[in-house]
Amino acid sequence: MTSARVTASHAPRPGTGAPLARLWRGRADDAPWVRPAFLALLLVTAGLYLWNLSASGYANSFYSAAVQAGGESWKAFFFGSLDAANAITVDKPPAALWPMALSVRLFGLGSWQILVPEVLMGVATVAVLYAAVRRRFGAGAGLLAGTVLALTPVAALMFRFNNPDALLALLMTVAVLCVLRALEPAGSGMTWLVAAGVAFGFAFLTKTLQAFLILPPLALVYAVCAPVGFGRRIGRLALAGLAMIVSAGWWVALVELWPASSRPYIGGSQHNSFLELTFGYNGLGRINGNETGSVGGGGGRGGGQGGGWGETGVGRMFGDAVGGQISWLLPAALILLLAGLVVTRRAPRTDTARSAFLVWGGSLLTTLAVFSFMAGIFHEYYTVALAPYIAALVGMGASVLWEERTRFPASAALAVTVAATAVWGYVLLGRTPDWLPWLRWAVLIAGSLAALGLLLAGRVDRRIGLGIAGLGLAAGLAGPFAYTLETLGVGHQGSIVTAGPAGGAMRGVPGGGRLPTGEAPGGGAPGGGTADGGAPGGGGARAGGPGDGQRMAPWGAGAGTGAGTPPRAGGGPTRGFGGPGGLLDGANVGTKARAALLENADRHTWVAAAVGAQNAASYQLATGEPVMAIGGFNGSDPSPTLARFKQYVAQGKIHYFVAGGGAGGGEMRTGPGGGSSSEISTWVAATFEKVTVDGATFYDLTRKK
Numbered sequence: 001m002t003s004a005r006v007t008a009s010h011a012p013r014p015g016t017g018a019p020l021a022r023l024w025r026g027r028a029d030d031a032p033w034v035r036p037a038f039l040a041l042l043l044v045t046a047g048l049y050l051w052n053l054s055a056s057g058y059a060n061s062f063y064s065a066a067v068q069a070g071g072e073s074w075k076a077f078f079f080g081s082l083d084a085a086n087a088i089t090v091d092k093p094p095a096a097l098w099p100m101a102l103s104v105r106l107f108g109l110g111s112w113q114i115l116v117p118e119v120l121m122g123v124a125t126v127a128v129l130y131a132a133v134r135r136r137f138g139a140g141a142g143l144l145a146g147t148v149l150a151l152t153p154v155a156a157l158m159f160r161f162n163n164p165d166a167l168l169a170l171l172m173t174v175a176v177l178c179v180l181r182a183l184e185p186a187g188s189g190m191t192w193l194v195a196a197g198v199a200f201g202f203a204f205l206t207k208t209l210q211a212f213l214i215l216p217p218l219a220l221v222y223a224v225c226a227p228v229g230f231g232r233r234i235g236r237l238a239l240a241g242l243a244m245i246v247s248a249g250w251w252v253a254l255v256e257l258w259p260a261s262s263r264p265y266i267g268g269s270q271h272n273s274f275l276e277l278t279f280g281y282n283g284l285g286r287i288n289g290n291e292t293g294s295v296g297g298g299g300g301r302g303g304g305q306g307g308g309w310g311e312t313g314v315g316r317m318f319g320d321a322v323g324g325q326i327s328w329l330l331p332a333a334l335i336l337l338l339a340g341l342v343v344t345r346r347a348p349r350t351d352t353a354r355s356a357f358l359v360w361g362g363s364l365l366t367t368l369a370v371f372s373f374m375a376g377i378f379h380e381y382y383t384v385a386l387a388p389y390i391a392a393l394v395g396m397g398a399s400v401l402w403e404e405r406t407r408f409p410a411s412a413a414l415a416v417t418v419a420a421t422a423v424w425g426y427v428l429l430g431r432t433p434d435w436l437p438w439l440r441w442a443v444l445i446a447g448s449l450a451a452l453g454l455l456l457a458g459r460v461d462r463r464i465g466l467g468i469a470g471l472g473l474a475a476g477l478a479g480p481f482a483y484t485l486e487t488l489g490v491g492h493q494g495s496i497v498t499a500g501p502a503g504g505a506m507r508g509v510p511g512g513g514r515l516p517t518g519e520a521p522g523g524g525a526p527g528g529g530t531a532d533g534g535a536p537g538g539g540g541a542r543a544g545g546p547g548d549g550q551r552m553a554p555w556g557a558g559a560g561t562g563a564g565t566p567p568r569a570g571g572g573p574t575r576g577f578g579g580p581g582g583l584l585d586g587a588n589v590g591t592k593a594r595a596a597l598l599e600n601a602d603r604h605t606w607v608a609a610a611v612g613a614q615n616a617a618s619y620q621l622a623t624g625e626p627v628m629a630i631g632g633f634n635g636s637d638p639s640p641t642l643a644r645f646k647q648y649v650a651q652g653k654i655h656y657f658v659a660g661g662g663a664g665g666g667e668m669r670t671g672p673g674g675g676s677s678s679e680i681s682t683w684v685a686a687t688f689e690k691v692t693v694d695g696a697t698f699y700d701l702t703r704k705k
Contacts, residue, residue, distance in 0.1 A: 015389045034139040038130060041143060045126050045150040048488060049119040049160050055491030059162045062495065062633060063097065065617035066090050067162070068109050069626070070101030077101050079255070081264045083626035087640070090613075091253065091268030091633050096164035096495040097206035109624070114162050121166045122159025125173050126150050127516040129388050132177040136352050137399045144473075146394030149387055153483035153499035161492060164207045165384050171203040172214060173388045176359055179218045182236075183355045184472055185227040188238050193222065201247025204406075208282045210385070217362025225358070227350040249673055262425035265639035267613070267632035272639070289375035297606040309378040317374045317383065324428050324504040326383035326390070328480040331420045333390040336397020337361040339413045343400050356396060364389035366516065380498050402469065403622055406458035415454040418472035422447020425479040439482055447475035459559040495614065587615050587660070589622035590694025597623050597656060608698075610658035611635045611677045619658060628654060631677040644677040649701045659682045659697035 026035030041169040056066040062082075066089075070077035073084040080094025082085070090097070099117040099206065107113045126146045134142025149155055157163045178196035195397040195493070196218070203211030219237055226233045255263070255274050269277040284290075310321050318327050337357060344354035368383055369625040397417075404410035422444050429440035450472030483500040498504065587610075597607045597619060609628035616629035630638045630645075647653050659681070688699040 005151050013156075014050075016029035021396075029177070030139065037143055038146075041130070041146050041150070041652060042127060043124055045146075046119065046123050048150070048484070049122050049156065050116070051488055052491075053115050053119065053160060056115065056160065056493055057111050057491060059111075059115060059493055060495060060497075061493070061617040061621055062613050063090065063100075063162045063164075064612070064629075065620045066097050066112055067104055067114055068621060069622070070094075070097055071109060076264075079264050082267070082616065082629050082632075083606065083620060085626040085628070086264040087606070087626075087628045088265040088613075088632050089267045090639065091281065092164055092207060093205040093274070095165045095202055096207070099167070109621075116158055118159055118162060118166045121170045122150075122155065125155075125159070125166075125170045127171045128177055129392060130171070132173070132180055133356075133392055133395045135180070137396045141395040141399035143395075144398060145391045148329060148394050148477070149291060149391035151386040151477055151481050151484050152326065152328070152384075152391065153480055153487055154384045155163075155387045156487045157325075157492065158381055160488075161497060163381065163383075165381060166176060168203055168207045168211065169311070169359040169384050169388060171199050171206060171211070172363075172385065175199040175203065175214070176363060176388070176392075179359055180352070180356055181224060183222060183226055183352055183359075185350060189226065189228065190239065192242045193236050193240040197243030198247045201244040201249075204244075204248040204561065208278045209286075209529075213367050213385075214363040217366050218359055221355055221358045221362060225350055225355045237488040239526035255692055257527055264663060265632075265637065265640075267379040267629075267637060269637060286378075287370070287374050302425055302581040305379055309376070310373055312371055312373050317368060317386075320431060320499075322380050322383060324431065324483060324500045325498060326386050327382050327393050328425060328428060328483075329390055329421060329476060330386075331424050332417045332476065333364065333397070335413065335417045335420060336401070337393050339410075339417075339654070340393070340397045340400050343404060343410075344531070350509055353396075355547040357393070357647070360392040360396070361388050364393065379496055381496075404457070405454075408455075410459070411454055411457045414469075414472075415451040418447055418454060418476065419451035421472075421476040422451070425476065429482075432501050432504050435486075435504075443475050443478050444480075446471055450475055587618040587658075587696065588694075589618055590696070593619075593696050593698075594622050595692040596691075596693050596698065597625065597627075600655070603652065604655045605648075605653040606655070608656040608658050609654050609680075611660070611681060615658065615660065625659075630651060630680055635677045638676045640680075641684060644674075645680050652702070654701050657681075657688070657701055659690075659699065 024035060024039070025032075026038070042551075066076070066080055066082050069081050069084040073081070073086065075081070076084050076086055077098065078094070079086065080089045080092070080097050082090060099121075100114050103113045103117050128148055129149055133145040142192065146656040155169075158694075178199060180194045181187075182192035182196065200211055200215060223230075223233050224236060226236070228236075252274060255266070260272055265272050265273050266277055268281045272279075281442045311319060315328060316322060330402040337360075340357040341354065341361070344351060344357065347354045364386060367389065371382060371386070398414070401410045401414045401417075405414065410513065425447070426440045426444040429443065430437070450549070451470055453468035454472060457468060460468075483504065486497040486501045601607045601623070605626065606628040607623055607625040608616075608619055609630055610619060611630045612635040613629040613633040616627040620627040628640075628648075630640070645654075657680075684699045684701070687704055688701055689703045689705055691698050691700060
């Protein structure tokens with residue numbers, strides 16, 4: 001009785017300590033270490049991704065400008081407009097912008113306000129992946145999968161960057177989790193399948209057709225392996241498809257039915273149509289290289305060429321440009337996928353373990369094939385989509401083989417996996433021979449020793465076996481972990497960014513738009529090129545930042561760093577010279593240029609117009625005022641027409657025209673849809689007075705020659 005009373009007196013009161021205790025303890029049937037280990041994984045992931053976050057400033061100013069616009073105008077929020085006056089949209093649907101825009105509405109405009117939602121998406125993706133893997137393969141497998149994902153270099157890059165890929169990776173992982181739950185023999189399979197359809201729908205509103213890459217393997221696995229009759233399987237798939245159409249189609253229908261005269265132009269299209277954008281520039285054009293309106297696209301040249309986007313073929317994911325971003329554990333994932341299917345080959349049709357290998361493996365192989373052979377626009381950071389699939393297969397496969405380690409084929413498969421990972425890590429680290437030269441040898445030696453030890457894993461004491469496995473795991477993760485730490489230590493800006501050390505991605509600008517610690521955002525060379533002579537605008541460690549007088553709180557902490565100067569990665573102000581931006585990077589907006597644009601800003605709808613979205617975005621972020629992006633991202637969209645632009649000028653809606661904006665600082669010429677940007681540039685130069693401010697050329701549209 002006494003003992004019972006003492007226990008009762010120290011029991012947590014409902015609503016106070018009990019929820020915290022349950023949060024820490026987890027499920028009643030879990031080992032005591034499981035929940036603390038999971039929470040530690042999430043906390044460490046969040047801490048890593050938040051560290052040095054503001055070094056990237058506004059990251060991709062193209063999307064940051066749209067976030068700024070959405071933070072001021074609900075109409076811009078809904079459409080994904082580049083400016084609050086709603087001239088033109090980004091070349092993607094707006095779902096990825098919505099969390100960032102809401103953050104800006106709540107907390108003001110700044111680097112942290114834009115990028116913290118991306119970090120939270122990364123932590124959520126790790127959590128969802130853990131839940132999906134541990135449900136069938138145990139907590140150890142889930143923790144391994146989550147760790148592999150968190151330490152994948154391209155994941156560490158994109159979950160701290162404001163491109164749509166972070167939200168897409170989260171939604172794809174959620175969709176896989178829902179399908180796996182729908183494949184379980186008991187419970188609400190139909191509800192989970194419908195939830196997967198909703199996830200696919202919102203993924204479409206994030207990055208259009210890329211969301212559907214994994215749809216065929218997931219639907220096929222469900223149609224074959226679901227634990228219900230064939231008719232019910234087909235009916236549930238149809239219902240999930242309807243949920244997908246509704247969750248994506250409501251926005252598409254509103255945009256297509258909205259009068260074109262009262263909504264922004266659909267950026268990336270040649271005829272002001274979101275459906276054209278979906279199936280053209282963002283759809284089949286990415287596969288065959290015929291992206292209408294693109295600049296420097298693939299063009300479907302064949303012969304293993306991806307035009308300006310690198311070599312295509314089975315080796316693309318392992319090549320110089322992409323290998324260090326994603327492929328560290330790709331050989332291991334492929335080996336473990338095969339091993340998992342072999343181990344479960346005699347299982348019943350509805351076996352959930354085999355279904356999991358088929359779902360994750362099908363997602364990996366489908367996405368891998370498309371990325372490897374697509375001839376159109378391809379950037380290294382797209383490969384973040386592969387990261388959850390690779391991580392899941394590593395966690396599941398290692399768990400299955402470890403349970404079977406007393407059988408020599410299983411221990412041999414583990415040994416081969418560790419050896420292949422170590423050898424490939426040695427190769428990848430050898431591509432940057434001056435960066436941590438000792439690490440590749442440590443990886444090779446430790447991996448080789450662990451591989452030899454794993455051949456005997458089933459015959460030694462379990463603790464010794466765990467030590468050997470730990471050595472193999474350390475060898476496999478050392479390379480990506482080092483790349484990830486290097487990625488976290490520098491800022492990244494522009495449209496083309498890569499993870500890892502400078503030289504780790506060989507295409508385009510070395511380092512891919514990296515800002516070394518102590519180098520200011522905006523510290524590149526003036527003009528359209530780069531200081532080191534790389535491709536014009538190729539990732540561009542140059543983008544204009546906010547001034548201390550804009551309407552929203554600048555740069556997260558609320559303390560400005562001086563007019564027109566974003567904070568340095570190392571804490572001080574940036575160099576403040578002006579200069580035009582290029583196709584893929586923004587302009588440096590000097591103090592005088594910013595002041596000129598803000599003069600009488602309330603009299604105009606747009607304080608300026610500029611060719612190309614990155615150029616316009618820099619001036620918009622620096623002033624906090626709408627800047628019209630002529631021609632959208634590439635400067636090649638036929639918006640506005642010359643006649644419409646003349647009308648805006650006559651009505652006094654635009655104050656300045658900013659010269660430059662094309663690759664190399666020249667005027668961008670348009671694609672097949674027309675010659676709007678070049679025509680507008682020619683007319684402006686012939687009609688209005690030119691002034692030079694902070695090295696940038698402006699035309700005052702209120703003063704004719």
